[in-house]
Amino acid sequence: MSAVIDLRSDTVTRPSEGMRQAMASAEVGDDVFGEDPTVRRLEERVAALLGKEAALLCPSGTMANLIGVASATTPGEEVLVDSESHILHYELAGTAMIAGVQLRNFDAPSAGCPTPTQLESLRRLGDPDHEPRTALLCLEQSHNRRGGTVTPIAELRSAADAAHRMGLLVHLDGARLANAAASRGVPMAEFSACADSLTFSLSKGLGCPAGTLWVGSAEGRRRAHTWRKRLGGGMRQVGILAAAGLFALDHNLDRLPEDHRKARHLAEALQAASGLRVDTQLVQTNIVLLETSADATTIVERAKREGVLTVPFAPRTVRCVTHLDVSMEEVVAAAERLRRVFAA
Ligand SMILES: Cc1ncc(COP(=O)(O)O)c(C=O)c1O
Numbered sequence: 001m002s003a004v005i006d007l008r009s010d011t012v013t014r015p016s017e018g019m020r021q022a023m024a025s026a027e028v029g030d031d032v033f034g035e036d037p038t039v040r041r042l043e044e045r046v047a048a049l050l051g052k053e054a055a056l057l058c059p060s061g062t063m064a065n066l067i068g069v070a071s072a073t074t075p076g077e078e079v080l081v082d083s084e085s086h087i088l089h090y091e092l093a094g095t096a097m098i099a100g101v102q103l104r105n106f107d108a109p110s111a112g113c114p115t116p117t118q119l120e121s122l123r124r125l126g127d128p129d130h131e132p133r134t135a136l137l138c139l140e141q142s143h144n145r146r147g148g149t150v151t152p153i154a155e156l157r158s159a160a161d162a163a164h165r166m167g168l169l170v171h172l173d174g175a176r177l178a179n180a181a182a183s184r185g186v187p188m189a190e191f192s193a194c195a196d197s198l199t200f201s202l203s204k205g206l207g208c209p210a211g212t213l214w215v216g217s218a219e220g221r222r223r224a225h226t227w228r229k230r231l232g233g234g235m236r237q238v239g240i241l242a243a244a245g246l247f248a249l250d251h252n253l254d255r256l257p258e259d260h261r262k263a264r265h266l267a268e269a270l271q272a273a274s275g276l277r278v279d280t281q282l283v284q285t286n287i288v289l290l291e292t293s294a295d296a297t298t299i300v301e302r303a304k305r306e307g308v309l310t311v312p313f314a315p316r317t318v319r320c321v322t323h324l325d326v327s328m329e330e331v332v333a334a335a336e337r338l339r340r341v342f343a344a
Pocket of ligand 1: 062
Protein backbone atom coordinates (compact mmCIF):
# COMPACT_ATOMS: atom_id res chain seq x y z
CA MET A 1 0.00 0.00 0.00
CA SER A 2 1.31 3.50 -0.83
CA ALA A 3 2.15 5.75 2.11
CA VAL A 4 0.25 8.54 0.38
CA ILE A 5 -3.21 7.75 -0.98
CA ASP A 6 -4.08 10.10 -3.80
CA LEU A 7 -7.81 10.79 -4.11
CA ARG A 8 -7.49 14.23 -5.72
CA SER A 9 -8.71 13.14 -9.13
CA ASP A 10 -8.96 10.23 -11.55
CA THR A 11 -6.44 12.16 -13.67
CA VAL A 12 -3.53 11.24 -11.36
CA THR A 13 -3.19 7.70 -12.73
CA ARG A 14 0.04 6.67 -14.44
CA PRO A 15 0.06 4.61 -17.63
CA SER A 16 0.36 0.89 -16.85
CA GLU A 17 3.16 -1.28 -18.22
CA GLY A 18 0.81 -2.72 -20.86
CA MET A 19 -0.29 0.75 -21.92
CA ARG A 20 3.33 1.91 -22.18
CA GLN A 21 4.15 -1.06 -24.37
CA ALA A 22 1.20 -0.30 -26.64
CA MET A 23 2.41 3.31 -26.87
CA ALA A 24 5.99 2.30 -27.62
CA SER A 25 5.01 0.01 -30.47
CA ALA A 26 2.36 2.28 -32.05
CA GLU A 27 2.42 2.78 -35.78
CA VAL A 28 2.51 6.55 -36.36
CA GLY A 29 2.40 9.27 -39.04
CA ASP A 30 1.84 13.04 -39.21
CA ASP A 31 -1.68 13.54 -37.89
CA VAL A 32 -1.88 17.17 -39.02
CA PHE A 33 -1.78 15.67 -42.53
CA GLY A 34 -4.30 13.04 -41.37
CA GLU A 35 -1.66 10.34 -41.81
CA ASP A 36 -1.46 8.70 -38.42
CA PRO A 37 -3.05 5.24 -38.75
CA THR A 38 -3.37 4.68 -35.01
CA VAL A 39 -5.17 8.01 -34.54
CA ARG A 40 -7.53 7.12 -37.38
CA ARG A 41 -8.26 3.76 -35.77
CA LEU A 42 -8.96 5.36 -32.40
CA GLU A 43 -11.19 8.06 -33.92
CA GLU A 44 -13.17 5.51 -35.92
CA ARG A 45 -13.54 3.23 -32.93
CA VAL A 46 -14.70 5.97 -30.57
CA ALA A 47 -17.14 7.36 -33.15
CA ALA A 48 -18.62 3.87 -33.59
CA LEU A 49 -18.74 3.25 -29.84
CA LEU A 50 -20.68 6.47 -29.38
CA GLY A 51 -22.91 5.99 -32.40
CA LYS A 52 -21.67 9.08 -34.25
CA GLU A 53 -20.15 9.63 -37.69
CA ALA A 54 -16.78 11.02 -36.68
CA ALA A 55 -14.35 11.81 -33.90
CA LEU A 56 -11.30 14.05 -33.52
CA LEU A 57 -8.47 13.48 -31.06
CA CYS A 58 -7.66 16.62 -29.06
CA PRO A 59 -5.02 17.20 -26.38
CA SER A 60 -7.44 17.86 -23.50
CA GLY A 61 -11.05 18.01 -22.42
CA THR A 62 -10.84 21.78 -22.00
CA MET A 63 -9.77 22.18 -25.61
CA ALA A 64 -12.33 19.66 -26.88
CA ASN A 65 -15.16 21.47 -25.05
CA LEU A 66 -13.99 24.80 -26.46
CA ILE A 67 -13.88 23.26 -29.93
CA GLY A 68 -17.38 21.87 -29.35
CA VAL A 69 -18.75 25.27 -28.35
CA ALA A 70 -16.84 27.29 -30.96
CA SER A 71 -17.80 25.04 -33.84
CA ALA A 72 -21.49 25.07 -32.90
CA THR A 73 -21.85 28.84 -32.42
CA THR A 74 -21.09 32.25 -33.95
CA PRO A 75 -19.49 35.04 -31.87
CA GLY A 76 -22.16 37.11 -30.11
CA GLU A 77 -24.43 34.12 -29.50
CA GLU A 78 -25.41 32.58 -26.21
CA VAL A 79 -24.84 29.13 -24.69
CA LEU A 80 -26.96 27.63 -21.89
CA VAL A 81 -25.05 25.82 -19.13
CA ASP A 82 -25.85 24.46 -15.69
CA SER A 83 -24.64 26.73 -12.87
CA GLU A 84 -22.31 23.97 -11.62
CA SER A 85 -20.93 22.92 -15.01
CA HIS A 86 -17.23 22.37 -15.65
CA ILE A 87 -17.37 24.69 -18.67
CA LEU A 88 -18.61 27.53 -16.46
CA HIS A 89 -16.32 26.93 -13.47
CA TYR A 90 -13.03 25.54 -14.68
CA GLU A 91 -12.31 26.44 -18.27
CA LEU A 92 -11.06 29.98 -17.68
CA ALA A 93 -13.88 31.65 -19.62
CA GLY A 94 -12.32 30.33 -22.83
CA THR A 95 -15.74 30.20 -24.47
CA ALA A 96 -16.11 33.98 -23.90
CA MET A 97 -12.53 34.91 -24.76
CA ILE A 98 -12.00 32.70 -27.75
CA ALA A 99 -15.38 31.53 -29.09
CA GLY A 100 -16.87 34.97 -28.31
CA VAL A 101 -20.07 33.59 -26.78
CA GLN A 102 -21.95 34.43 -23.61
CA LEU A 103 -22.61 31.66 -21.09
CA ARG A 104 -26.06 31.91 -19.52
CA ASN A 105 -26.49 29.63 -16.58
CA PHE A 106 -29.50 27.90 -15.10
CA ASP A 107 -29.74 25.99 -11.84
CA ALA A 108 -30.66 22.47 -12.91
CA PRO A 109 -32.06 19.75 -10.67
CA SER A 110 -29.48 17.60 -8.89
CA ALA A 111 -27.65 15.88 -11.77
CA GLY A 112 -27.23 19.07 -13.78
CA CYS A 113 -29.75 18.44 -16.56
CA PRO A 114 -32.55 21.02 -17.07
CA THR A 115 -36.20 20.05 -17.31
CA PRO A 116 -38.04 20.95 -20.55
CA THR A 117 -40.09 23.50 -18.57
CA GLN A 118 -36.93 25.11 -17.26
CA LEU A 119 -35.50 25.32 -20.76
CA GLU A 120 -38.75 26.76 -22.05
CA SER A 121 -38.54 29.48 -19.38
CA LEU A 122 -35.18 30.51 -20.84
CA ARG A 123 -36.59 30.99 -24.33
CA ARG A 124 -35.80 34.45 -25.68
CA LEU A 125 -38.39 36.66 -27.36
CA GLY A 126 -36.38 36.81 -30.57
CA ASP A 127 -35.62 40.55 -30.51
CA PRO A 128 -32.44 40.82 -32.61
CA ASP A 129 -31.79 44.42 -31.53
CA HIS A 130 -31.46 43.52 -27.86
CA GLU A 131 -31.08 39.79 -27.31
CA PRO A 132 -28.28 37.42 -28.22
CA ARG A 133 -29.41 34.37 -30.18
CA THR A 134 -29.37 31.24 -28.01
CA ALA A 135 -27.46 28.67 -30.04
CA LEU A 136 -26.40 25.80 -27.81
CA LEU A 137 -27.22 23.83 -24.67
CA CYS A 138 -24.26 22.20 -22.89
CA LEU A 139 -24.85 19.19 -20.68
CA GLU A 140 -22.35 17.20 -18.57
CA GLN A 141 -22.44 13.47 -17.70
CA SER A 142 -21.42 12.36 -15.19
CA HIS A 143 -21.61 15.71 -13.47
CA ASN A 144 -18.39 16.58 -11.69
CA ARG A 145 -19.38 19.43 -9.35
CA ARG A 146 -22.68 17.72 -8.60
CA GLY A 147 -20.79 14.75 -7.17
CA GLY A 148 -20.43 12.51 -10.22
CA THR A 149 -24.20 12.18 -10.50
CA VAL A 150 -25.90 10.77 -13.58
CA THR A 151 -29.15 11.89 -15.19
CA PRO A 152 -31.50 9.09 -16.30
CA ILE A 153 -31.47 8.73 -20.09
CA ALA A 154 -35.18 9.56 -20.42
CA GLU A 155 -34.62 12.92 -18.70
CA LEU A 156 -31.57 13.67 -20.78
CA ARG A 157 -33.51 12.86 -23.91
CA SER A 158 -36.43 15.16 -22.93
CA ALA A 159 -33.99 18.03 -22.30
CA ALA A 160 -32.29 17.46 -25.66
CA ASP A 161 -35.65 17.24 -27.45
CA ALA A 162 -36.80 20.47 -25.82
CA ALA A 163 -33.54 22.19 -26.79
CA HIS A 164 -33.88 21.00 -30.37
CA ARG A 165 -37.49 22.24 -30.53
CA MET A 166 -36.13 25.65 -29.48
CA GLY A 167 -33.64 25.53 -32.36
CA LEU A 168 -30.59 24.84 -30.15
CA LEU A 169 -27.84 22.35 -30.71
CA VAL A 170 -26.74 20.15 -27.80
CA HIS A 171 -23.15 19.54 -26.70
CA LEU A 172 -22.38 17.00 -23.97
CA ASP A 173 -19.26 17.26 -21.82
CA GLY A 174 -18.53 13.55 -21.52
CA ALA A 175 -15.28 13.75 -19.58
CA ARG A 176 -16.71 10.88 -17.49
CA LEU A 177 -19.27 9.52 -19.93
CA ALA A 178 -17.88 6.01 -19.44
CA ASN A 179 -18.53 6.28 -15.69
CA ALA A 180 -22.07 7.53 -16.33
CA ALA A 181 -22.83 4.64 -18.68
CA ALA A 182 -21.28 2.08 -16.33
CA SER A 183 -23.31 3.36 -13.41
CA ARG A 184 -26.58 3.01 -15.36
CA GLY A 185 -25.56 -0.22 -17.07
CA VAL A 186 -26.37 1.19 -20.52
CA PRO A 187 -24.21 1.66 -23.62
CA MET A 188 -22.51 5.04 -23.89
CA ALA A 189 -24.28 5.54 -27.23
CA GLU A 190 -27.57 6.00 -25.37
CA PHE A 191 -26.15 9.13 -23.78
CA SER A 192 -24.47 10.40 -26.92
CA ALA A 193 -27.70 9.95 -28.92
CA CYS A 194 -29.02 12.93 -26.90
CA ALA A 195 -26.26 15.23 -28.15
CA ASP A 196 -25.19 16.67 -31.48
CA SER A 197 -21.58 16.74 -30.31
CA LEU A 198 -19.77 15.52 -27.25
CA THR A 199 -16.38 15.05 -25.66
CA PHE A 200 -14.97 11.74 -24.48
CA SER A 201 -11.93 11.77 -22.21
CA LEU A 202 -9.19 9.17 -22.17
CA SER A 203 -7.28 10.71 -19.27
CA LYS A 204 -9.82 10.39 -16.44
CA GLY A 205 -11.14 6.95 -15.41
CA LEU A 206 -9.61 5.29 -18.48
CA GLY A 207 -6.07 5.92 -17.25
CA CYS A 208 -4.36 7.46 -20.31
CA PRO A 209 -1.75 10.20 -19.96
CA ALA A 210 -3.67 12.65 -22.18
CA GLY A 211 -6.32 12.98 -24.85
CA THR A 212 -10.00 13.77 -25.26
CA LEU A 213 -12.01 13.16 -28.40
CA TRP A 214 -14.51 15.59 -29.83
CA VAL A 215 -17.27 13.38 -31.30
CA GLY A 216 -20.13 14.26 -33.67
CA SER A 217 -21.16 14.45 -37.33
CA ALA A 218 -18.75 14.26 -40.27
CA GLU A 219 -19.63 17.83 -41.18
CA GLY A 220 -19.11 18.95 -37.57
CA ARG A 221 -15.71 17.27 -37.58
CA ARG A 222 -14.59 19.52 -40.44
CA ARG A 223 -15.37 22.63 -38.37
CA ALA A 224 -13.88 21.04 -35.24
CA HIS A 225 -10.71 20.22 -37.18
CA THR A 226 -10.30 23.87 -38.20
CA TRP A 227 -10.82 24.98 -34.60
CA ARG A 228 -8.32 22.45 -33.28
CA LYS A 229 -5.66 23.83 -35.61
CA ARG A 230 -6.54 27.43 -34.72
CA LEU A 231 -6.14 26.65 -31.02
CA GLY A 232 -2.74 25.06 -31.59
CA GLY A 233 -4.05 21.57 -30.95
CA GLY A 234 -2.78 19.92 -34.13
CA MET A 235 -0.33 17.23 -33.05
CA ARG A 236 2.04 15.21 -35.20
CA GLN A 237 2.99 11.55 -34.43
CA VAL A 238 0.25 11.39 -31.85
CA GLY A 239 -0.50 7.74 -32.55
CA ILE A 240 1.57 7.21 -29.41
CA LEU A 241 -1.33 8.70 -27.41
CA ALA A 242 -3.98 7.09 -29.59
CA ALA A 243 -2.43 3.69 -28.84
CA ALA A 244 -2.89 4.40 -25.13
CA GLY A 245 -6.54 5.19 -25.89
CA LEU A 246 -7.07 1.95 -27.80
CA PHE A 247 -5.42 0.02 -24.98
CA ALA A 248 -7.71 1.74 -22.48
CA LEU A 249 -10.84 0.84 -24.46
CA ASP A 250 -9.74 -2.80 -24.41
CA HIS A 251 -8.63 -2.99 -20.79
CA ASN A 252 -9.93 -0.13 -18.65
CA LEU A 253 -13.52 0.42 -19.70
CA ASP A 254 -15.18 -2.64 -18.21
CA ARG A 255 -13.46 -2.22 -14.85
CA LEU A 256 -15.05 1.17 -14.02
CA PRO A 257 -17.73 -0.35 -11.72
CA GLU A 258 -14.82 -1.29 -9.45
CA ASP A 259 -14.01 2.43 -8.99
CA HIS A 260 -17.67 3.07 -8.24
CA ARG A 261 -17.65 0.37 -5.54
CA LYS A 262 -14.59 2.00 -3.97
CA ALA A 263 -16.31 5.40 -3.94
CA ARG A 264 -19.39 3.87 -2.34
CA HIS A 265 -17.26 2.19 0.31
CA LEU A 266 -15.55 5.50 1.12
CA ALA A 267 -18.87 7.33 1.39
CA GLU A 268 -20.47 4.65 3.57
CA ALA A 269 -17.42 4.39 5.81
CA LEU A 270 -17.53 8.15 6.42
CA GLN A 271 -21.29 8.41 6.74
CA ALA A 272 -21.33 8.25 10.52
CA ALA A 273 -18.07 10.18 11.04
CA SER A 274 -18.19 13.42 12.98
CA GLY A 275 -17.38 16.81 11.41
CA LEU A 276 -18.74 16.00 7.96
CA ARG A 277 -21.83 15.09 6.01
CA VAL A 278 -21.90 12.87 2.98
CA ASP A 279 -24.99 12.28 0.87
CA THR A 280 -24.58 8.66 -0.21
CA GLN A 281 -27.47 9.04 -2.68
CA LEU A 282 -25.22 11.30 -4.74
CA VAL A 283 -22.46 8.71 -4.90
CA GLN A 284 -23.38 7.11 -8.22
CA THR A 285 -19.93 6.92 -9.84
CA ASN A 286 -16.35 7.53 -8.66
CA ILE A 287 -16.73 10.92 -6.96
CA VAL A 288 -17.45 11.54 -3.26
CA LEU A 289 -18.23 15.03 -1.98
CA LEU A 290 -17.72 15.60 1.73
CA GLU A 291 -19.57 18.56 3.23
CA THR A 292 -17.37 19.76 6.07
CA SER A 293 -18.18 21.75 9.18
CA ALA A 294 -14.62 23.19 9.09
CA ASP A 295 -12.99 25.13 6.28
CA ALA A 296 -12.32 22.79 3.34
CA THR A 297 -8.76 24.04 2.75
CA THR A 298 -7.86 23.35 6.39
CA ILE A 299 -9.30 19.84 6.10
CA VAL A 300 -7.38 19.16 2.90
CA GLU A 301 -4.13 20.29 4.56
CA ARG A 302 -4.77 18.08 7.60
CA ALA A 303 -5.67 15.12 5.41
CA LYS A 304 -2.42 15.61 3.50
CA ARG A 305 -0.47 15.38 6.75
CA GLU A 306 -2.29 12.09 7.42
CA GLY A 307 -1.30 10.82 3.97
CA VAL A 308 -4.54 11.32 2.04
CA LEU A 309 -4.65 13.76 -0.86
CA THR A 310 -8.01 15.39 -1.63
CA VAL A 311 -9.08 18.74 -3.12
CA PRO A 312 -11.10 21.64 -1.72
CA PHE A 313 -14.08 21.97 -4.03
CA ALA A 314 -16.01 24.79 -2.35
CA PRO A 315 -15.45 26.67 0.95
CA ARG A 316 -16.99 23.72 2.86
CA THR A 317 -16.75 20.89 0.37
CA VAL A 318 -13.90 18.43 -0.10
CA ARG A 319 -13.81 16.14 -3.16
CA CYS A 320 -12.41 12.60 -3.26
CA VAL A 321 -12.19 10.58 -6.48
CA THR A 322 -11.46 6.86 -6.82
CA HIS A 323 -9.54 5.50 -9.80
CA LEU A 324 -7.41 2.80 -11.38
CA ASP A 325 -4.34 3.49 -9.22
CA VAL A 326 -6.01 3.25 -5.82
CA SER A 327 -6.97 -0.15 -4.44
CA MET A 328 -9.95 -1.03 -2.24
CA GLU A 329 -7.45 -1.67 0.56
CA GLU A 330 -6.12 1.88 0.16
CA VAL A 331 -9.64 3.28 0.12
CA VAL A 332 -10.38 1.46 3.39
CA ALA A 333 -7.20 2.97 4.88
CA ALA A 334 -8.04 6.42 3.49
CA ALA A 335 -11.47 6.30 5.14
CA GLU A 336 -9.84 5.49 8.49
CA ARG A 337 -7.37 8.36 8.15
CA LEU A 338 -10.09 10.80 7.06
CA ARG A 339 -12.22 9.89 10.08
CA ARG A 340 -9.33 10.98 12.31
CA VAL A 341 -8.89 14.20 10.31
CA PHE A 342 -12.54 15.17 10.60
CA ALA A 343 -12.76 14.21 14.26
CA ALA A 344 -9.72 16.37 15.19
C1 LIG B 1 -16.43 17.36 -16.35
C2 LIG B 1 -15.11 17.77 -16.91
N1 LIG B 1 -15.07 18.34 -18.11
C3 LIG B 1 -13.90 18.73 -18.67
C4 LIG B 1 -12.71 18.56 -18.01
C5 LIG B 1 -11.44 19.08 -18.64
O1 LIG B 1 -10.59 18.07 -19.00
P1 LIG B 1 -9.01 18.33 -19.13
O2 LIG B 1 -8.47 18.32 -17.76
O3 LIG B 1 -8.55 17.18 -19.97
O4 LIG B 1 -8.82 19.64 -19.82
C6 LIG B 1 -12.69 17.98 -16.74
C7 LIG B 1 -11.44 17.79 -16.01
O5 LIG B 1 -11.36 17.34 -14.91
C8 LIG B 1 -13.93 17.58 -16.17
O6 LIG B 1 -14.00 17.04 -14.95
